[in-house]
Amino acid sequence: MYFRHAREIWDDHPALVPGVLLVPGITDGVEVDGRIARFQGVAHSRLSQVAEGEWPEIQAWRRAFAKMGCKPTQYRCAAESLLRRFRKDGALPRLHPLVDLCNAISLAFAVPIAVFDVSRIAQYLEVRFAAGDEHYLSFAGERESPEPGEVIFADATACAHARRWTHRQSAASAVRSDTELVLVVIEALHATAMTDIATVLDVLAREVTELWSAPKAQAILTKTSPAFAF
Numbered sequence: 001m002y003f004r005h006a007r008e009i010w011d012d013h014p015a016l017v018p019g020v021l022l023v024p025g026i027t028d029g030v031e032v033d034g035r036i037a038r039f040q041g042v043a044h045s046r047l048s049q050v051a052e053g054e055w056p057e058i059q060a061w062r063r064a065f066a067k068m069g070c071k072p073t074q075y076r077c078a079a080e081s082l083l084r085r086f087r088k089d090g091a092l093p094r095l096h097p098l099v100d101l102c103n104a105i106s107l108a109f110a111v112p113i114a115v116f117d118v119s120r121i122a123q124y125l126e127v128r129f130a131a132g133d134e135h136y137l138s139f140a141g142e143r144e145s146p147e148p149g150e151v152i153f154a155d156a157t158a159c160a161h162a163r164r165w166t167h168r169q170s171a172a173s174a175v176r177s178d179t180e181l182v183l184v185v186i187e188a189l190h191a192t193a194m195t196d197i198a199t200v201l202d203v204l205a206r207e208v209t210e211l212w213s214a215p216k217a218q219a220i221l222t223k224t225s226p227a228f229a230f
Contacts, residue, residue, distance in 0.1 A: 001121065003183060003228045006128035009151065010223040013064055017193035018221045019186040019201045020228045022118075023098075025213035028177045032097045035207060036104040043086060043107035052083035057110035057196075060189035061166065068151060070164055077166040078112040096175045098182065101207060109200050111188045112166035114153070118181040118230070120173040123156035125183065127165065136160040137172045153185075183230065194220070 003020055010016060052058050058080045062072035076084070086092055086107055094100050102113040116125065132148035135158060146152050146160050153162040153169075162169045166187060175182060184204065188197050197220055205215050219228050 001118070001124055001230050003125045003185065003230070004127070004226045005221070006126055007223075007226075008129060009127055010226065012067065013189060014223070015060070015189045015191075015193065017188050017197045019197040019218070020221065021184040021201065021205060021208070021218040022181070022216040022228075022230045023184060023208050023212065024181050024216055026098055026175070026179050026182055027212065028096055030097045030211050032101050032211065036100055039101075039104035039108040040086065043083065043104075046110075047083070047087050052080055052087065052110065055110050056190045056192075057188060058083070060191075060193075061112070064165070064189055065167075068165070070167075075164050075167050078114070078168070079106050079110050079166070082106055083110065096177070096179075097211070098208070099175050101211075102184065102204070105200065105204055105207075109196060111186055111196065111200060113200075113204075114162060114166070114169055114185045115175050116153075116161060116173045116183045116185070117175055117179045118183050119179070121155050121161065121183070122159065125153055125155055125161060127151065127153055130154070130160065131158075134158045134160040136163055137170050139171045139174070141171070
């Protein structure tokens with residue numbers, strides 16, 4: 001299996017910096033409250049100074065969404081959506097310890113973090129433009145068809161595991177109580193993305209090692225080395 005971005009994505013978004021980790025041994029019986037509070041504290045401190053829409057990490061994604069033809073205030077990257085909800089509610093819903101931890105880290109660093117159950121991905125996962133014949137399962141159980149040209153995460157069965165790039169993941173490969181092996185994808189487009197993604201990778205690797213087990217592999221991908229085999 002492998003993960004990659006199609007060359008067309010790299011061509012359209014040359015500032016892209018993706019980081020990936022493969023983490024085994026995931027369970028849902030661990031305590032993460034203290035860790036989540038620490039990362040949420042970082043986000044709260046930043047939000048107390050300026051709203052998330054002014055952060056360079058979020059502005060970069062807004063520009064990318066506008067370039068894709070998506071209204072940035074209608075379709076937001078996952079990190080911005082989480083930050084908006086956290087700013088308004090002061091907390092986020094709890095889903096699974098790993099997902100909750102990744103959401104908290106996403107808040108602190110303002111970068112989208114997607115977590116996929118590897119057992120539910122067919123052969124590969126590629127960020128590419130939709131052909132229009134793919135299928136997507138929402139968390140409400142509805143089946144959707146991504147629009148042709150929309151950026152999606154797709155596998156060999158034309159299952160779209162995320163729509164509008166970092167906007168919304170699918171229920172098809174969401175982490176569940178029986179999930180054991182996950183692929184974590186972190187993406188950024190802002191000026192200091194290379195440094196920041198490296199930091200997020202290190203932080204997340206340390207956290208999952210202490211809670212579950214060390215990542216089997218991790219990498220920062222580039223246009224000249226775009227694939228992560230696992």
